[in-house]
Amino acid sequence: MARIAGIDLLLHWTWFLVLLYEVESRAGAYTWLGWNVLEVLALFAIVTLHEFGHALACRQVGGTANRILLWPFGGIAFVDPPPRPGATLWTIAAGPLVNVALAPLLWWAQGLAASGNAATFLQSIFAIDLGLLVFNLMPVYPLDGGQILQALLWFPLGRARSLLATTVLGLAGVALLLLEALRTQDLWLGMMTGFILLYCWNGLKRARAMGRLAKLPRHAGWACPDCQAAPPLAELWDCRTCHKSFDPFATGGACPLCAQQFQRARCLNCGHAHPLAAWAASGAGVAAAG
Numbered sequence: 001m002a003r004i005a006g007i008d009l010l011l012h013w014t015w016f017l018v019l020l021y022e023v024e025s026r027a028g029a030y031t032w033l034g035w036n037v038l039e040v041l042a043l044f045a046i047v048t049l050h051e052f053g054h055a056l057a058c059r060q061v062g063g064t065a066n067r068i069l070l071w072p073f074g075g076i077a078f079v080d081p082p083p084r085p086g087a088t089l090w091t092i093a094a095g096p097l098v099n100v101a102l103a104p105l106l107w108w109a110q111g112l113a114a115s116g117n118a119a120t121f122l123q124s125i126f127a128i129d130l131g132l133l134v135f136n137l138m139p140v141y142p143l144d145g146g147q148i149l150q151a152l153l154w155f156p157l158g159r160a161r162s163l164l165a166t167t168v169l170g171l172a173g174v175a176l177l178l179l180e181a182l183r184t185q186d187l188w189l190g191m192m193t194g195f196i197l198l199y200c201w202n203g204l205k206r207a208r209a210m211g212r213l214a215k216l217p218r219h220a221g222w223a224c225p226d227c228q229a230a231p232p233l234a235e236l237w238d239c240r241t242c243h244k245s246f247d248p249f250a251t252g253g254a255c256p257l258c259a260q261q262f263q264r265a266r267c268l269n270c271g272h273a274h275p276l277a278a279w280a281a282s283g284a285g286v287a288a289a290g
Helices: 015-025 033-060 085-112 115-135 144-157 159-184 187-214 277-290
Strands: 002-004 009-012 063-070 072-078 264-266 273-275
Touching: 009 033, 009 264, 033 063, 033 072, 033 085, 033 115, 033 273, 085 115, 085 144, 144 159, 159 187, 273 277
Parallel strands: 009 063
Antiparallel strands: 002 009, 063 072, 264 273
């Protein structure tokens, strides 16, 4: 759709299904169909501002944020903050803070319209902003509330155990959301719950993998330039040529099966790839500081 502040704003084609659904379901709310369309556009404008809150906060703490996708379940900001709890906390919390900032403005605006379509529209937009805020702050991973809880628990528990605790709690929240969807026969809530369940389950598997990874012995003299984590002493990197798993830090970057040489290695802690020389230089720096 657009590129704003170096961030690509993308619109998934299924968004138009939401447009049709919302216009149809709210057909009796206004005397003119255009107000229904404006209501849906305002919804996605609020979602867009929310996602830009995440993206700009991520950049503020030194992370990467280049894309925002709008789709039927709201929006997704593709953010990659530095692997620190404080940076992650600010990146996630900035999204709901946008809704908090909008709430008094929308409350004031709805008070200006006495009656008619404009009053209904402004009341609806205020309710949408408040509803998105409350729903997003539920402590269910991967909603913002669940990710904020994970970032807070990261301080005392570490990254892996905080993610494990949050996803287990999230699965309990998914069960409650599913029961509510069945009770109210709300198809949309049911679909949203299925999406949350998928992400929560993937988060649980990632937390368990991170826990196993944390127990492995580490290479001395090597460290990720970004998160300073030493690479595990294990064959966990795949050769893109022959697909054999090997340890590039033990072989100098060469695959022992096909002899393919790799100059870069991805950190299994933060996911960033760096030249092996940068890993060695960072490891030397960590050793000197220690």
